[in-house]
Amino acid sequence: MAIIVELVANDEHTVALRSFDADSISIGRSLDNDFVVTDPYVDPYHLRVSAGETPATFLIEDRDTLNGSRLGRRRLGSEPQAARSGCTLHIGKTSVRISDSSSSVEPAQELTAVDSFYDWAASSLVCMGVLAAVLLHASFNVYISSDASLQPAQYFEKLTNPMGTLMVTAAFWAIVGRFVKRRVNFVAHLTIAALTQFIVLALAMLLSIVMVNLNQVTLLSLLSFLARGVVFVASIELHLRLATNVIPRRRLVFEMLVLVVMFIYPIYKQVDGASQFRAFAPYNSTLLPLPLQFYNTSTMDDFMARAAETLTEAQQLASEKREAALQEDVPQEAVPQEDAPRGAAPNEQSGD
Amino acid sequence: MRDLLRNSLMLALLAVCSAGSAETSQDVFTAKREALYQVRVLDKASGDRSSLGSGFAVSEHIVATNYHVISSYVTSPERVRVELVDNQQATHNVEIIAVDVVNDLALLRSSAALPQYLQLARQEPTQGTVIYALGNPFDLGMSVTQGIYNGIREHSLPPRIHYSGPVNSGMSGGPSVNAAGEVVGINVATANNSVGFLVPVAQLAALLQQDWRSAMGKPEFAKLMAAQLLELQSTYMSQLTRNDWQAEEFGGALVPGQLAPFVTCWGRSEEPDKTGVTIISRGCSNGQQVQVKNSLTTAFVEYEFSYLSTSVLSQVRLFNFAAARFRGARPGNRAGSADVSNFECAEDHVQTGLPELDPGRARVFFCTRAYLKLEGLYDAFFVSFSVDQEDRVLFSHFTLAGFSRDNTLEFLDRFLRSLRWPSS
CATH class of the missing domain: 2.40.10.120 (Thrombin, subunit H)
Incomplete structure (x- = not known):
């Protein structure tokens, strides 16, 4: 019976494999072992693996080592321990998988673009770069949206908020990954979260610059919601692909759910608010992020013509509403829309 | 007896x-x-x-x-x-x-x-x-x-x-x-x-x-009331437009003052202690609205100005400050969804002031809604920010409630013309 020993990285990928046509082999750091592991935490003569009494089983013997061995989570004693084919042994900081010839070795999988992205993201240098970009962007936002009363302490307080969110997001996905035993790399998830944040912030700013001249505030907010939604879903897709092995269809359902919860409702509120004038804040966007030369300016006559159009359109809306009310033939409930008058003069109270 | x-x-x-x-x-x-x-x-x-x-x-x-x-x-x-x-x-x-x-x-x-x-x-x-x-x-x-x-x-x-x-x-x-x-x-x-x-x-x-x-007869009441309100707004308008609107100095800008006897104005100013922005505000309105019902008050005129200036904030910070400060301004009268149409709005960068002078430039928002039962009446809501000066912003606002189409447009036209900087 053959004994196949695989050196396993990240509990998943085989990085070295040897097959022995023998009943018993030794594993250790010393060069005269059958399978040599160059791990300083592994003893010179660490394990002895021999064929078990039944097929596809082995007897594993820890040779009274300093750091010991684990079979799964179980620590091995000095007595030989029975194990099944395909089991993973942890010795020092190394994992090896033992199997017999009957288990097939899968052909190597090609590295996908996502995998390479993950490897790229897992580099701490890249992560620091992305985090720095987020910080810079956020601090610029804090700067322009503040007045002279801004203190350095407040500045950093405002910045810890996005950073904290990033950490929590990264930790969440790392734990999810841990749970389903796929790749777990906090740094990679942190990079992805930060990248998402950065793209969303940059998008919002870009949109406000481009759209400030398009004179469509509601459209602007809808678009920015939509763009944010796309970016967030893309990032969730990335996190999920890397952290879990949920099958694609379920993943899609999950993403749709996230999209609905995070964005459809706010969009609905926005549209509803615009129609009710409740959420009306026409100058919500940045007033002028670029010098004035970048914007078209209408003449007063042009604007007066458009104002006249709005009056016509409002009258049209009113007549549609009147007809709808007539058809329903049920008087509509009057909903008070506005709060107290903003007038400066003291208002009379009617004494009914 | x-x-x-x-x-x-x-x-x-x-x-x-x-x-x-x-x-x-x-x-x-x-x-x-x-x-x-x-x-x-x-x-x-x-x-x-x-x-x-x-x-x-x-x-x-x-x-x-x-x-x-x-x-x-x-x-x-x-x-x-x-x-x-x-x-x-x-x-x-x-x-x-x-x-x-x-x-x-x-x-x-x-x-x-x-x-x-x-x-x-x-x-x-x-x-x-x-x-x-x-x-x-x-x-x-x-x-x-x-x-x-x-x-x-x-x-x-x-x-x-x-x-x-x-x-x-x-x-x-x-x-x-x-x-x-x-x-x-x-x-x-x-x-x-x-x-x-x-x-x-x-x-x-x-x-x-x-x-x-x-x-x-019931439906006739609406017509009658609309006619009464139309007459009132035309009285308002004739008083408002009796004179040319005299531009008064307001901070570093020129704006109209008290336009008619039935309008009263109130003033307020804020020092730049913490914010770095000096703010001077004036609000004018006729205090007395006509209440058609609980959810609808009308026959209301208000106009407000705020002049913001700074010596410490950059332009982009000042503009952000102004936009944030006046976010969520609303029309000064009450109207329910069964009383009026939804708002229709126009917004743009517009030349303001008098054409013969160097025009100012402002970001202008103008919204109107039409009354449903009191046909022929409109509410108008106007907001503008000047965007052509680096260290100052003039915020202007008016609400006209229960005005006719023509009077709304005439008021808007006059208002846009009245906003300007003093010629240096």
């Missing part, structure tokens, strides 16, 4: 005319007791009271009260009904035959003949005369308060009598009478403990003389 009683009361009244005022108020009240009614608006579904007011008979079948007391009947007659309660606690059914939404008056008609009615005073009392407000405050029972006639309130449009005496909730629609028991005004509102407002009796006399019989 009743005649005997009345005659003796009249005699008593004549006797006390020269006596102390406490006795006079008592006598006035006793003499006119039978002409006073509590006006109750009852919710049909629950049978409970939805609003209470007072009223008084002006002829054998007609009772006058405030429009706002019975407004829910005018706007949704299917949901409520109106009844009168006399001093014997007997109830009378009535129908509404005329309304004057602008002057806040309504006439009710009772099919049964009413036992007593009040005469309208032919002459305006002189300022300082003692007069008496009658009504049923807080449903406590008919009562009388004594106060001083202080003339027609200055610059009020529509006109109101300033009455220095208590007018309380529930007395609305009740009469204010002179010592002879003649009506000089109709209780309508209170501003403070002893500052009350009355509708001058001349407005009631005018309504009684109008040919309101032709305007009867």
Whole structure:
């Protein structure tokens, strides 16, 4: 019976494999072992693996080592321990998988673009770069949206908020990954979260610059919601692909759910608010992020013509509403829309 | 028997005319007791009271009260009904035959003949005369308060009598009478403990003389009220546009000042202690809106300016500061979704000021909504920020509520032209 020993990285990928046509082999750091592991935490003569009494089983013997061995989570004693084919042994900081010839070795999988992205993201240098970009962007936002009363302490307080969110997001996905035993790399998830944040912030700013001249505030907010939604879903897709092995269809359902919860409702509120004038804040966007030369300016006559159009359109809306009310033939409930008058003069109270 | 009683009361009244005022108020009240009614608006579904007011008979079948007391009947007659309660606690059914939404008056008609009615005073009392407000405050029972006639309130449009005496909730629609028991005004509102407002009796006399019989029927009320409001806004507009709008210096900008006598202006300023921005603000409005119903107030003009300047903030920070500070400005009147259409808006960077001068540039937002039942009226809401100066921003705003299309546009045009920087 053959004994196949695989050196396993990240509990998943085989990085070295040897097959022995023998009943018993030794594993250790010393060069005269059958399978040599160059791990300083592994003893010179660490394990002895021999064929078990039944097929596809082995007897594993820890040779009274300093750091010991684990079979799964179980620590091995000095007595030989029975194990099944395909089991993973942890010795020092190394994992090896033992199997017999009957288990097939899968052909190597090609590295996908996502995998390479993950490897790229897992580099701490890249992560620091992305985090720095987020910080810079956020601090610029804090700067322009503040007045002279801004203190350095407040500045950093405002910045810890996005950073904290990033950490929590990264930790969440790392734990999810841990749970389903796929790749777990906090740094990679942190990079992805930060990248998402950065793209969303940059998008919002870009949109406000481009759209400030398009004179469509509601459209602007809808678009920015939509763009944010796309970016967030893309990032969730990335996190999920890397952290879990949920099958694609379920993943899609999950993403749709996230999209609905995070964005459809706010969009609905926005549209509803615009129609009710409740959420009306026409100058919500940045007033002028670029010098004035970048914007078209209408003449007063042009604007007066458009104002006249709005009056016509409002009258049209009113007549549609009147007809709808007539058809329903049920008087509509009057909903008070506005709060107290903003007038400066003291208002009379009617004494009914 | 009743005649005997009345005659003796009249005699008593004549006797006390020269006596102390406490006795006079008592006598006035006793003499006119039978002409006073509590006006109750009852919710049909629950049978409970939805609003209470007072009223008084002006002829054998007609009772006058405030429009706002019975407004829910005018706007949704299917949901409520109106009844009168006399001093014997007997109830009378009535129908509404005329309304004057602008002057806040309504006439009710009772099919049964009413036992007593009040005469309208032919002459305006002189300022300082003692007069008496009658009504049923807080449903406590008919009562009388004594106060001083202080003339027609200055610059009020529509006109109101300033009455220095208590007018309380529930007395609305009740009469204010002179010592002879003649009506000089109709209780309508209170501003403070002893500052009350009355509708001058001349407005009631005018309504009684109008040919309101032709305007009867529920849908017609809306048309009638729209016509009354259109007339009011055109009065407003003719006062607002009587003169060229004189530009006044305001911070470092030029803006129009008080445009008409019926508008009052208030000012406020903030030092740049913490924010680094100095703010000067002026708000002008006619304090008195016409309440068509709870959810709809109209006939309102307000315009506001804020001048922001800084020596420490950069342009982008100043602009952000201004945008954040005035985020969520709203029209100053109330309107419900059953009263008006949704807003339609236009927004742009627009040249402001006078064409012959170097034009200013502002980011302008203009929104309008049309009234549903009061056809021909609109609300307009305007906001602008100047964007052509690095260290200062002029924020301007106006609300016109219950204005016609043409007047709205004329006001907008004038307003845009009036916003500018002083020529250096």
